[in-house]
Amino acid sequence: MTARSSLTVVLAAGEGTRMRSSQPKVLHPVAGQSLLSHVLNAADAGEGSQLAVVIGPDHDAVAAEARRVRPDAQTFVQRERLGTAHAVLAAREAIVRGADDLLVAFGDTPLISAETFARMRAPLRQGAALAVLGFNAADPTGYGRLVVENGRLVAIREHADASTDERAITLCNAGVMAFDxxxxxxxxxxxxxxxxxxxxxxxxAVTIVRDLGLEAVVIETGEDEVRGINTKAQLAEAEAVMQARLRRAAMDAGVTLIAPETVYLATDTIFGKDVTIEPFVVIGPGVSIADGAVIHSFSHIVEAKVGKKASVGPYARIRRGTSLGDGARIGNFVETKAATLEAGVKVNHLSYVGDAHVGANSNLGAGTITCNYDGFSKHKTLIGEGAFIGSNSSLVAPVTIGKGAYVGSGSVITKDVPDDALAVERSQQTIRDGGAARYREIKTRAKAQKEK
Known part of the structure; x- marks a missing residue:
């Protein structure tokens, strides 16, 4: 059987005024990705598929997000807000190309799935002119009711226009439609x-289809999947549903979540085998965690790679561009950014490693800082394999610490250190016998004079 071509039109022109935000509604995030991106990722991307996104005037950021997620997406502007059918016709140029199936979806329904879109198209292959997505609402108040007679959809009745009998219907309109x-x-x-x-x-459209003697049908799904987002409260509810899905998927894939309800994941997180995530961990977009790694409590990771059997945290912040090698150890109150730490590197306490490359099996003592910013530009620190950086050292970039080099504690290193060299930079210590006692005496006397 020849595959049917499809056009998915995603309506994303809403201002989202009830969000109380200057940001367009569809750009608000759920699980680290915009509402719009979730819908676009669910839309068909196979051969013979087309994608059109209808945006509002001056919504360049929405258009850019659509192209970022789906470079094949075309954008069309709805210049006047005259209803959903009017919005669909803004994409007339794409519709007239004549795809076999036309799907209409909304950019603020992030929980919709590719499987549901596929189920919407199935009746069209059997001759239906229209399929409408419906759900059984726990509380149908305010929703349009799907009026079904003899298995066929005959009308969508808005709540305000519904009769008493129709208001008793719990099968409600989710808004998503598929047309022949x-x-x-x-x-x-x-x-x-x-x-x-x-x-x-x-x-x-349902009434028009019926009047034309064509068939309209209902495809049912769960209420959670078709949650629309109009307020920040609804955004939080969708986040909760998405996080529950992601946690379940992670555990089904073999990840140990000790307290799942406290862990926050992104939709694109990649886990290896036997990964353990302790309580109160936040994993943002762009993170991969390899086999056997452990993420300890209260750590935050975003756009980073964690190698096999690496250990992160507790209380670690792993920022964009970090790559941790196999067996690396990042301890409590350590922050990394745009840094590659090769296999076996240890940074166990209270350190900042940014814009750096740290060779395998090096050790950075407590309080080590790579001073990467001079107020104008970022500079890189290179630390060779097997180097030892003593506690409370500052490495002022650009600077290179050679293989096997040793930096004494408390040093401020501004010049390159050769391989296997020892670098110590600190002022000479002086001791004044009895100086502390004399200092206390002077301060006590001054305080007594002040209090008279």
């Missing part, structure tokens, strides 16, 4: 605006 591409444009163009707001509502 050959009939889609004709159906949508028939939608009028004879309503109180003078807008063109896509839900009217």
């Amino acid at each position: 591409g050959k009939a889609a444009l004709a159906i949508i163009e028939k939608i009028g605006n004879a309503n109180a707001k003078g807008e063109y509502y896509l839900t009217d």
Whole structure:
């Protein structure tokens, strides 16, 4: 059987005024990715697929996000807000190309899945003109009801217009629709605006399909999957659902989450085998954690690679561009950024390693800092294999510490240190016998005079 071509139109023009934010609604994040990106990633990307995103005027950031996630996406601008059907027709140029299936989705439903989109298309292969996604609501108040007779969808009745019997229906409209591409444009163009707001509502397509003697059907899914986001509270609810999914998927894949409800993951996190995540860990986008690694409590990791059997934390911050080699140990209150730490490196306490490359099996003592910023530019620190950096040392970049070199504690290193050399930089210590006693006496006398 020849595969059917598809066009997915994602409506993402809403301002999201109830979010109380200057940022367009669809750019707010869930599990480290924008609402829009979740929907675009669920849309068909196979051969014969097209993707159109309808945005609002001056929403260049939304267009850029669409292209970042799906370079094949076309964007169209809805310049007037005249309803959902009007928004779909903003993508008329894409629709007229005549894909076999036309799917209409919303950019603020991040929990929608690729499997559901595929189920929406299935009835079209059997001759249906329209498939509408529905869900059984725990509380249907405010939702449009799906009125079904003899197994066929005959109407979508808005709550305000529904009869008493219709309000008792719990099967509600999720908004997502799939049209037979050959009939889609004709159906949508028939939608009028004879309503109180003078807008063109896509839900009217059901009545038009019925009047044309064509078939409309309902595809059901769970309520969580079609949660739309209009407020920050709803954003938090969607985050909770997504995190529950991600935690379950991680544990099913063999990751040990000691207290799952306290761990926050990103949708793109990659785990190896036998990884252990302790309580209160946050893993942001772009993180991979290899076999046998342990992430200890209260650590935060983003855009980083953690090698096999590495140990991170507790209380560690692993920032963008960090790569930890196999068996590396990053201890409590250590921060790394744009740093490569090769196999067996130890940075166990209270250190900052930024814009650096640390050779295998080196040891950075407590309080070590790579001074990478001079107020204008970032500079790199290179530490050779097997080097030892004593506690409370500052390495002022750009600087190179050679293989097997030793830096004495408390040193401020501004010049390169050769392989196997010893570098010590500190002022000469002086001792004044009885000096502490004399100091206390002077201070006590001065304090007594002040209090008279």
